Amino acid sequence: MSIDQFIENFTELFDETDPDTINATTQFKDLEEWSSLLALSVIAMIDEEYDVEFRGEDIRSSNTVEDLFKIVQSRAE
Amino acid sequence: MARITYHGVGIKAISSCVPQEIVYNKDLGYLIPQEEIEKTINNIGIEQRRIAAPDVTASDLSFKAAKQLFADNSIEPESIDVLLFMSQTADYRIPATSCLLQHRLGLSRDTLCFDISLGCSGYLFALSAAFAYASMEGINRVLLLDGETFSKIVNRRDKVDWPLYGDAGTATLIEKGDYGDATFILNTDGSGEDTLKIFAGMRNPVTADSCVEREREDGNIRTDLEVFMDGMDVFNFAISKVPKSVKQLLKETERTVEDLDFLVFHQANRFMMDFFVKKLKISPDKVPYCIHKYGNTSSASVPLTISSELSGRLEGDNIVLMSGFGAGLSWGSAIMNMRDCSVSPVIEY
Numbered sequence: 001m002s003i004d005q006f007i008e009n010f011t012e013l014f015d016e017t018d019p020d021t022i023n024a025t026t027q028f029k030d031l032e033e034w035s036s037l038l039a040l041s042v043i044a045m046i047d048e049e050y051d052v053e054f055r056g057e058d059i060r061s062s063n064t065v066e067d068l069f070k071i072v073q074s075r076a077e
Numbered sequence: 078m079a080r081i082t083y084h085g086v087g088i089k090a091i092s093s094c095v096p097q098e099i100v101y102n103k104d105l106g107y108l109i110p111q112e113e114i115e116k117t118i119n120n121i122g123i124e125q126r127r128i129a130a131p132d133v134t135a136s137d138l139s140f141k142a143a144k145q146l147f148a149d150n151s152i153e154p155e156s157i158d159v160l161l162f163m164s165q166t167a168d169y170r171i172p173a174t175s176c177l178l179q180h181r182l183g184l185s186r187d188t189l190c191f192d193i194s195l196g197c198s199g200y201l202f203a204l205s206a207a208f209a210y211a212s213m214e215g216i217n218r219v220l221l222l223d224g225e226t227f228s229k230i231v232n233r234r235d236k237v238d239w240p241l242y243g244d245a246g247t248a249t250l251i252e253k254g255d256y257g258d259a260t261f262i263l264n265t266d267g268s269g270e271d272t273l274k275i276f277a278g279m280r281n282p283v284t285a286d287s288c289v290e291r292e293r294e295d296g297n298i299r300t301d302l303e304v305f306m307d308g309m310d311v312f313n314f315a316i317s318k319v320p321k322s323v324k325q326l327l328k329e330t331e332r333t334v335e336d337l338d339f340l341v342f343h344q345a346n347r348f349m350m351d352f353f354v355k356k357l358k359i360s361p362d363k364v365p366y367c368i369h370k371y372g373n374t375s376s377a378s379v380p381l382t383i384s385s386e387l388s389g390r391l392e393g394d395n396i397v398l399m400s401g402f403g404a405g406l407s408w409g410s411a412i413m414n415m416r417d418c419s420v421s422p423v424i425e426y
Contacts, residue, residue: 037120056309
């Protein structure tokens with residue numbers, strides 16, 4: 001499981017945000033396009049791509065894209 | 078595991094009734110920034126919803142649906158042996174609303190009546206209870222009324238819940254007949270009790286303070302008498318449990334999605350249902366939606382979808398799978414032959 005692939009999957013969920021502005025350290029909740037509905041897309045993407053159950057609390061406790069990735073990585077093992 | 082098969086019992090008729098008043102989600106500018114409204118509507122798939130007047134209850138809507146069902150199918154009220162009312166927005170705390178409906182519908186005093194209380198999964202559980210009674214010696218017909226008026230328990234300044242919920246009442250007539258087997262799989266996980274909840278009750282007694290509107294998470298406003306939902310947790314729950322439940326039911330009844338004529342989901346939100354369709358690799362033509370017109374009507378949404386979208390389309394043999402999920406947490410699916418089911422189109426109150 002690579003973080004680059006995770007960032008790519010994460011970036012694809014956004015329509016209006018320039019993909020180049022999203023990297024591992026991006027504070028994703030500060031992105032203008034971020035919304036509670038986008039959070040659902042993140043949960044769906046993690047279920048589909050990694051077969052990991054992701055809860056609301058996991059989104060709330062994460063700040064950067066890397067934080068999300070680390071949770072997914074820890075559950076997928 | 079609650080995996081149940083009923084023999085020789087089926088759904089003879091379904092009807093539904095919604096309030097006349099329409100509210101449009103495009104008018105939610107006071108709650109959601111204008112530029113986000115269109116995106117929200119596209120995501121949840123809800124353009125408009127029906128909202129009951131202050132003096133109209135779930136039992137009123139269900140009563141009218143039942144009268145329509147009786148008229149359309151020439152059903153004598155005296156022929157009903159069991160009446161079940163499934164709702165979380167009952168008329169009173171005491172007595173059970175099913176008792177009021179027995180009298181109002183002119184059913185015999187020999188009728189067995191009780192209420193069932195569950196969230197959005199409720200129709201599947203109540204339908205299973207109806208099938209169980211209809212299977213018994215001495216019972217021929219069961220009338221299941223499933224109605225909800227969530228507009229009365231959702232705060233209009235709660236941006237998670239208010240854009241979603243609509244009101245509806247439905248009637249389903251279950252009876253013995255040449256329907257073959259119907260199989261249900263019903264599940265519960267009470268560890269998720271806080272995901273969808275109204276806090277006031279006997280555990281947290283109602284006081285004057287319970288009626289005070291307060292600002293909660295993310296600026297949402299509600300009282301302790303109104304619904305709280307953790308949207309992300311509900312979503313996670315649904316996408317992890319519902320497709321598995323459907324697949325398990327298909328496997329155990331030795332069928333595939335190809336064998337289904339229709340798959341009717343609880344109308345939670347469009348984004349979620351699209352996810353199920355993709356995950357189950359089922360043709361979207363087999364999955365009826367009415368959420369754009371009526372929103373999420375909680376447990377009434379499965380029969381409402383059948384009334385709205387399948388009227389006149391259930392002639393002959395029709396293998397239908399239904400799936401509901403919600404507060405509890407609670408989820409269930411059923412597969413049955415809805416042979417020649419008489420479906421009345423949706424009427425207004």
